[in-house]
Structures are given as structure tokens and as C-alpha cells.
Amino acid sequence: MRRLSIYFLLTLAALFFLLPLYIMLVTSFKTMPEIYSQGILALPRQFDLYAWRHAWSGATIGASDQGIHPFFINSFELVIPAVIISTAIGAINGYILTHWRFRGANIIFYLLLLGTVFPFQIILLPMAWVQGKLHIAGTLIPGLVMVHIIYGLAFTTLFFRNYYVSIPHDLVRAARVDGAGFFRIFWRVMLPLSTPIIMVTAIWQFTMIWNNFLFGVVFTNSDQQPVTVAINDLVDTVTSVHMWNVDMAAALIAAIPTLVVYLLAGKYFVRGLTGGAVKG
Amino acid sequence: MAHSMMQRSGGKDQVIAGLMLSPTVLAAIFFIYAFILWTIWLSLTRSTILPSNHFVGLANYRDLFGSSRWWRSLSNLGIFGGLYVAISMAIGLFLAILLDQRIRGERLFQVIFLYPMAISAVVTGVAWRWLLDPNFGVQAIVRSLGFSHFQFAWIDDPDFAIYTVVIAAVWQTSGFMMAIFLAGLRGISPDIVKAARIDGAGTLRIYRRVILPNLAPTFFVAFILSAGLAIKAFGLIIALTGGGPGYSTNVPTIFMYVFSFERGEMGVGAASALIMLAIMMVVVVPFVILDARRKV
Secondary structure (H helix, E strand, O other): OHHHHHHHHHHHHHHHHHHHHHHHHHHHOOOHHHHHHOOOOOOOOOOOOHHHHHHHHOOOEOOEOOOOHHHHHHHHHHHHHHHHHHHHHHHHHHHHHHHOOOOOHHHHHHHHHHHOOOOOHHHHHHHHHHHHHOOOOEOHHHHHHHHHHHHHHHHHHHHHHHHHOOOOHHHHHHHHHOOOOHHHHHHHHHHHHOHHHHHHHHHHHHHHHHHOOHHHHHHEOHHHOOHHHHHHHHHHOOOOOOOHHHHHHHHHHHHHHHHHHHHHHHHHHHHHHHHOOOOO | OHHHHHHHHHHHHHHHHHHHHHHHHHHHHHHHHHHHHHHHHHHOEOOOOOOOOOEOOOHHHHHHHOOHHHHHHHHHHHHHHHHHHHHHHHHHHHHHHHHOOOOOOHHHHHHHHHHHHHOOHHHHHHHHHHHOOOOOOHHHHHHHOOOOOOOOOHHHOOOOHHHHHHHHHHHHHHHHHHHHHHHHHHOOOHHHHHHHHHOOOOHHHHHHHHHHHHOHHHHHHHHHHHHHHHHHOOHHHHHHOOOOOOOOOOOHHHHHHHHHHHOOOHHHHHHHHHHHHHHHHHHOHHHHHHHHHHHO
């Protein structure tokens, strides 16, 4: 009886969490007339792919009617260098902060720790000015990539720092006695032990950067925008008829990469969530 | 001899370490801390579309706090933040307790509760905008079940639209709260629980008297993270309501964006960003410091 009510409540909750995804999916496969005639819960009578095709390559976003795909590609062009660079620097930083401790290392650590909780509104205006001076304002590469690398560093450094703390000092000391230097120890001792934290950090950064909206909307213009900004533009564009099916297809397209990562590597994603702070 | 050689090479490596770390330190000092000072300066100047060095004292703050739109943004943050933090923590804790009862299919439930966290806030906003649309969404569904006078048009109602933001935000992150609480529950030593059970305590009593008090650090973390998310919420609200109807769902993040980048009132925008920072400091930083003390 008690067991039964636990499963009942969990199933109810599961339905609540799944409902929006279900409705997005079925809506994206319907035609607009069908959306008007059927309730939004109903399954599509036939799977119509028009909304997906139109969202991908036909819908008007900003000044072009190429659909969401150029922006989808933008997001990949943004995410790949930003994740690789911020993860690599974070690994080196974490290694230094744990195994090459020097005076002030703690202060640096706390400066970075605080950097993860500030609302980003506080840096938007100077950053916009600096990007203007560097003539990279409005660009995806290098403008937005640079912003994401800089503000990802605090997170990636903390991830690696917290992971490397648990690696015994003696391992590093032994390597030094054997004559290994700074870089050699990093390559030969630390990196081989780092696969799990690299996964956590890379997946975390991928998700955060892909999903970010604020930096995208502030620091990029028109055809340089990432996909999150583009879907908002698409949905916001006032036309005579609101194409809900196209909106839902576009939103799903924008969600697919992070959902796939989540389903394939959920355990690393969760570790990142529960281990790190969260930036909006 | 060997010792002194190691010292020397250690010294050299120490220098390399310092050099390798310095770009990040300089970046943090410049792009975070100098930028904060810069924003403080901007908030004291007559900066409009372009930054200006014309000092105007606290005039921007007077404008800010003289603006009904700003007050609405603050009170919305209070309503949204308070409800969102309380509800998502409550749902998260409840789900975590349910999942902690040695449930079959625990993994599957976890995957379902957490997937919204992998999705962007903008997508969440778009999805819920569709679900909350009175002509198609929840109102239409309930009406089609025969309740033809059922009303649920909060998203179009300036007095209630802010609560739709709560619904969507809770949907997106209560699974995350669940994960945090579940990790906390799993971290409690089974021995304490076993001892209480031997003393004859029932499950409810064990939770109230033993488990929840031991979960205090987890409550801390959950509060810090959800309060931080509430203060930073932006994309979700933009995609869900666009800050409207009118500016009934404006929050400080939206106010700051609109004044700085759309209305060309950079000084006021900078002032609003500073108030946001102050709110964050007051709400979050004491907890972060306490938490860091506990860990170090």
C-alpha cells in the first residue's frame, strides 16, 4: 500500500516533467489546421514533417529566411573552441592550485570562487565597450567565444581544483624526485588520471555555453547569433498566424544536442550539476 | 646535494607554475573585478548610449528608485524568487525522499526529473508559452474535458503572469534540487538511521528527528544554488512572457538589459546591475563563505 502510493506519486511527477516534451513533440508533427481542430494532447493523425523542414531551413529569423540551421551551426562553432580552451586552461590552473601551492594561492582560489556567483549583468557594459575597442563587437568568433572562455574559467578551474585535491601529493613528489618538471608531471601523472573530471567539465561547459542566452543576445548581431537567441527571435516574430508547430520544431532542434549529451553521459552531467555552481 | 638540486628545480617549476596561472589571475582581476569597479563608475556618470565620464553622483540611483518599472522588477523578483526557491526545494526534497525508499526504476525516474535541466531556459520558456496559451494549452485542455467555463489565462493577466514564470522555472530545476537532496540523503551514515530504528522510531519520526536535521548542509547548498538561479533568471522570462504583459513580469535582469541595450540609459542600467550584485551578495555570499569555511 505504502509502496503503491510512492510509485503513484513518482509516476504523477514523471508525467508532469514529461508533459512539455510530449506536447512539443506532437505539436511539431502536426499541421496548423490540425492544431486548431484537435487538442494539443492528441497524437498527430499523420506525421507531417513540414514544421521540422521549415524550422530547419525556411523560417524567417532576423533578416534571413534560412531557418534555424545557420544558427545551429553557429552554436557548434562557438561551443567547440570555448569548451576545449576553457577546459584545458582549467586543468592547468587546477593542477597549479593544488600541487604548486604558493603564497596567495588561497586568495586566488577565493577570487575565482566569488567569480562564479556574481550576476553577469555586472560585467556586461564594460565587456561590450572592450569588445567595441577590440573591433570584435557583435561577432561569434572571436567575440562571443572569448566571453565564454573568460567566464568559464572560474568554473573549469574549480572543477579541476576540487578533483586534483584528492590526488596524493606523494605522487607528484615522487615524480619530481625522478626529475620530472612542471609540464612532464602534468602530462604523465595528472592527465592520465583526469578522464572523469575532463568529462564532467567538458559536458558542463558544453551544456552551459550551448544553453546560454544572455551573452548571445548582448554580444552578437544578426547572423552571428547562437541558436538560443535565434529561436527566441523566431518565436517573437509577429506574423499573421503564429506557427506553433514550427516554433516547437525549432525549439526541439535547439534542445537536441544537450539532450543527447544528457542521455549519453547523464552521470557526468549530474556530477557537474551537484559538484559545481550554476551560471545562468 | 640531491636535495638542493630538487629545491632548485622545484624553484624553477614554481616560477613556471606562477607564469602559467597568471593569465587567469589577470583575466579574473580585469574582466571581473576591474569590470565591477568600472560598472560602479558608469553608474555614477551620465552614460547613455556611450559611456561618459561626466560625474553625476547618485542621480542614476535616484532615477532608478524613482522608476515604477524598477520597483515592479524588484517586487517581481521577490515574488518569483521566494516562491521558486521554496517550491523547487520542497518538490526536490519530496522527490528525493520518495526515490530514497529503495525504488525499482530509480534511474529512470531520475533521468525524467532531471532532463529539463539539460535544456536551455529559452527552450523551456518557448515550451511553456505554448502550454500556457489560453487558446491551446492547459485552459483549452481542461475545457475540452467538459469544464467549459474553466479559466486559466494567467500568462495574459498582468496580475498573475509572474506566477507562470514560477511554474516554468520550477519545472526546469526541481529535478536538479532532487539530485542535490538525493546526494545529501545518500551521504547520511546508515548507522545513525539504524540506531534510531533500533530505538523504535518510525519512518516519519526518523525523517523529522534524524535525517532532516542532518541534511542542513544540503539545504544550504540547495538554497544558494536556487537563489542564485532566481536572481539570474533571464532567458526563461524573455522567451515565456517577454517581460510582459506590459512590464508585469520584468525582473532586474530584464530591466538592466532593456535600459542598457535598448533604451540607451547605460548609467541607469549600470546602477541596476549594482543593485543586483548587492542582492546577490546579501543573499548568497554569506552562505558561500560559510560553506567554504566548512570545507577547508
